[in-house]
Amino acid sequence: MDLQAVAFYVLAAMLVVSALAVVLIPNVFRAGLFLVLAFFAVAGLFITLGADFLGAVQILVYVGAIGVLLLLAIMLTRDVHHGSPGNRLWLPASVLGALLLGAVSWSLLNTTWADKAAEMPVPATAALGASVFDLQNGFILPLEIGALALLAVVIGAIVLVGEKK
Amino acid sequence: MDWLHWLFYVGVILGAVPVMVMAFIWLERRGLGRLQLRPGPNRAGPFGILQPVADAIKVLTKEDIVPVAGDHWVHFVAPLVVFAPAMLVFTVIPFQEDGGLVRGLVPDLNIGILYIVAVSSISTIGVFMAAWGSNNKYSLISAFRSMAQVVSYEIPLALAILGVVLAAGTMSLTGIVQAQAVPFIVMQPLGFIIFFIAATAELNRTPFDLMEAESEMVAGYHIEYSGMKFALFYLAEYAYTVGISAIAATLFLGGWKAPWGVGPQVGVLWLVVKILLVFMVILWIRGTFPRVRVDQLMGFAWKFLFPLSLINIFIIAAESLAWPGLPWWLLFPNTAIALVLVVVWSGLFRLGGGRVQV
């Protein structure tokens, strides 16, 4: 087993356990902390895939912003003591989930994938930047739309939760 | 050999940082005493130099108190979550250009500065965990203040760092130091001012230490901690201060480089001197400025630092388009622009009868 395999299995176990904990444990604050742990595991998996820039962005955006925001929301709402109850749909949802998982894993295990890159790729940060900002085949328009969407979200959030005059 | 390198540097960082932190704690207490016209600690050893050791022994032998109504598990893990990022910051700081052994753990990491920004955003989670695990109202208020403060000041901090990255053309810290033929503090004075103020706020140092303001909320998020866990918080705070000083020294003061190329070519020595310099300025600010109010804090971040950091990015980007390679004479227009902008923007903040209106 090479280093990538070891890292993969450790991180995968950590990821699955913490994701299950988010869904299963009743303490909402701890569920939020396990979500943060899951984000960390995903960042580690990105690094095993040679996407270290995405790993850092994952920690910055998911742990530093989204995780903190969710924990803040948990602490601000007083529903923590009610725990995290399930609704009437838990049985159909589980059946649906099992069916989906079965179908997806059956199809992906029965597909012959053309694994192209056998060796570890070089850091692709510069290539990623060049690809996003390429004038011919780049993603400048989606990037601008994304920026506009973020601005709209900021304004919308302020309007939604701002103090009513 | 590779494993040896990792082992050696993990040992160096784990050993050198606490030693440095203890030295800096002594320096801070003595220096602060001098600034406030009092002797400072002077009993333990000559010039009180053994005071941090005495503090450490005292804190380690204290009883470890855990609040009954809190979340014990979260209360236990929180100090580690605050402490680990403060140490992780040091892994990418380059100590020297080359010279075999003494270079740093991973100084060539191609996303170096992004890694630092990402890692240092983790400690907010630790603050939340400490507040929640303590089940104390002052802790919770402190955590909310911390959240507002850190999130607000992270934006100008990241934008000021972005100016450096634009000018250097790389995110690797070694590359950034190599790009500083003229240190960036001279080339981008506005960026340095924004970075320095925002970093001081991120550290929760005195003008911005609302979350542990003794007169308002006792000790903030670590009010329910004692003994070893409190020592970890204390250590993390100072380690992070040293870390931010090291980052400022690397990004803006030329890192390991000797000023004007004169003096002994020992990178580590110059880095430590520059870290000390930045730390002394932080200490000076702590000894001089009164604490800001919450509304002033947020107003300062969003109305002063944020627009100025956007303007800074714009100027650097335009200059690097117009004059690729950023020649050294750009320091004159940049300094002029920084002065004018700071003076003009300060006009928006009025001082009337001792009350600052933001």
Next chain:
Amino acid sequence: MSVGLEQYLLLSAVLFTIGLVGALSKRNAIIVLMCIEIMLNAVNLTLVAFYRYGGLDITGMVFALFVMLVAAAEVALGLAIVFSLYRSRETVDLAEMDMMKW
């Protein structure tokens, strides 16, 4: 026990399923938002795995980056909605959000 594309895809399928079941079966609105984040992370994992094992086509990473952008926007707006609901109803229990039902 070498690791290839299939292992990563299988892992992200498991992760997506956990998130889906959680999002469908939980009543706390914040937990539901968390489960949606887990699903988005699973999708990102797939995209980056396809980047790595699909001939290093950089578009996979670009797509993951945009997913992160949208996820950040989604959480900010979702939490704003949860907050304003909490203000008017004093709860974040989705089973009690039945103002439009008759």
